[in-house]
Amino acid sequence: MEFNYLIEGPVSSGIIASYMEMISSVKNAGGHSFFLGQVRADVMEGKTVTAIEYSAYENMVVAEADKIIESVMAEFDDVKTVRIIHSKGIVKAGEISLAVMVSAGHRKHAIDACAKTVELIKERLPVWKKEIYSDNSHTWKDNQ
Amino acid sequence: MEVKVLFFGVLAEVTGTALKHYSDVSRMSDLNHRISDDFPEIVHYNFRIALNSQIIDGEHTLLAGDEVAYLPPFAGG
Numbered sequence: 599m600e601f602n603y604l605i606e607g608p609v610s611s612g613i614i615a616s617y618m619e620m621i622s623s624v625k626n627a628g629g630h631s632f633f634l635g636q637v638r639a640d641v642m643e644g645k646t647v648t649a650i651e652y653s654a655y656e657n658m659v660v661a662e663a664d665k666i667i668e669s670v671m672a673e674f675d676d677v678k679t680v681r682i683i684h685s686k687g688i689v690k691a692g693e694i695s696l697a698v699m700v701s702a703g704h705r706k707h708a709i710d711a712c713a714k715t716v717e718l719i720k721e722r723l724p725v726w727k728k729e730i731y732s733d734n735s736h737t738w739k740d741n742q
Numbered sequence: 743m744e745v746k747v748l749f750f751g752v753l754a755e756v757t758g759t760a761l762k763h764y765s766d767v768s769r770m771s772d773l774n775h776r777i778s779d780d781f782p783e784i785v786h787y788n789f790r791i792a793l794n795s796q797i798i799d800g801e802h803t804l805l806a807g808d809e810v811a812y813l814p815p816f817a818g819g
Contacts, residue, residue, distance in 0.1 A: 635819045655750055655811055658795040684818060696819050716819065724792075724811075725818035726751030738752040740815035 603663045604654055604686050608693035609634070617681055617699045627678045629705035631712035635696030637689050645731035649690045650739075655724040659684070666718045670700075673714065676707035680715055684725060743806035745773065751814040753789060757781045770802045773810060789814050 605613070614632070621630055640647045667680045678701045685695040698715045702708035720741045730736045747762045754760045757780075767773040770791070778785060790797055792811040793804075804810070 653750060653754075655748065655792070655795070655813065658792060658811070661795050720816070720819050722816070723818035724750070724813055724816055726814060727817040728751075738755070738814070738817075740817040741819065 603659055603682055604656060604684055606685075606687045608685055608689045608695065609683055609697045610694075613683060614697060614699070617697075621679075621701055624678055624701050626703060627701040627708075628703050629708040630699065630701045631705075631708040632700075633696070633698040633712050633716050634694050635716075636694055637691050639691035640729070642729075642731070642737070645733055645735065647691055647729050648732050649688050649730045650695065651688050651728040651730060651736075652684070652686045652695065653726050653728075654684070654686050656686075658724045662722050662724065663719075666715060666722060670711050670715050670718070674702065674707040674711040676703040677711045678702060680711065682715065682719065684719070684723065686725075688730075743768075743804075745804050745806070745808045745810055747773070747777070748809065748811040750811065751817070753784065753787060753812050753814055756783050756787065767804055769804060770798070770800075770810070773804065777812075784812070787814060 637650050663682050670680055671677050681699040683697045689695040698712055700708050700712040727739050728736050729739050744763050744765045749757050749760055790813050793802055794809050
């Protein structure tokens with residue numbers, strides 16, 4: 599099954615289930631590592647985060663995500679597939695906004711490549727987040 | 743000749759626009775001057791610039807149809 603890198607709203611359990619169904623055909627893989635990023639209900643100055651609104655430079659997301667996958671597969675030669683799915687639009691606290699799913703011949707490359715992919719996403723993917731609070735005020739957050 | 747300019751994240755909020763077209767700009771320095779004239783508040787923010795989806799630094803020649811994006815620090819994940 600083919601996915602885009604960006605989806606509107608939260609990453610659903612159905613998307614993750616679809617990947618799990620797909621990997622049953624990847625018979626040269628012996629381990630799969632998943633990272634799920636969740637919107638956390640942080641409290642800032644007495645106000646609770648209720649949601650994050652993500653926006654993205656969509657053409658550049660595609661170009662950068664392609665490059666991230668290419669560099670991870672070059673560094674970890676046991677990796678068979680890398681999937682990146684990031685939300686755009688509103689994701690409520692408790693919902694999933696990022697899924698990285700890596701399949702490899704053996705567990706070490708699956709785990710290490712998954713961690714590396716997440717770090718590269720944080721550093722290179724042109725995505726922005728606006729934290730929305732319980733009083734409807736908001737703050738722009740970044741990864742620095 | 744015309745170039746397409748995109749603003750993202752907090753920069754879209756402070757400029758009040760996500761997309762603007764500029765004519766008669768042949769270099770990045772020309773465009774940056776026009777943008778700082780139109781949106782003086784932008785100087786208070788950190789950003790990088792992408793030309794046709796590639797991050798650039800310093801002077802570049804602009805061609806008709808180029809897409810220039812002003813990118814605040816990334817916040818994916």
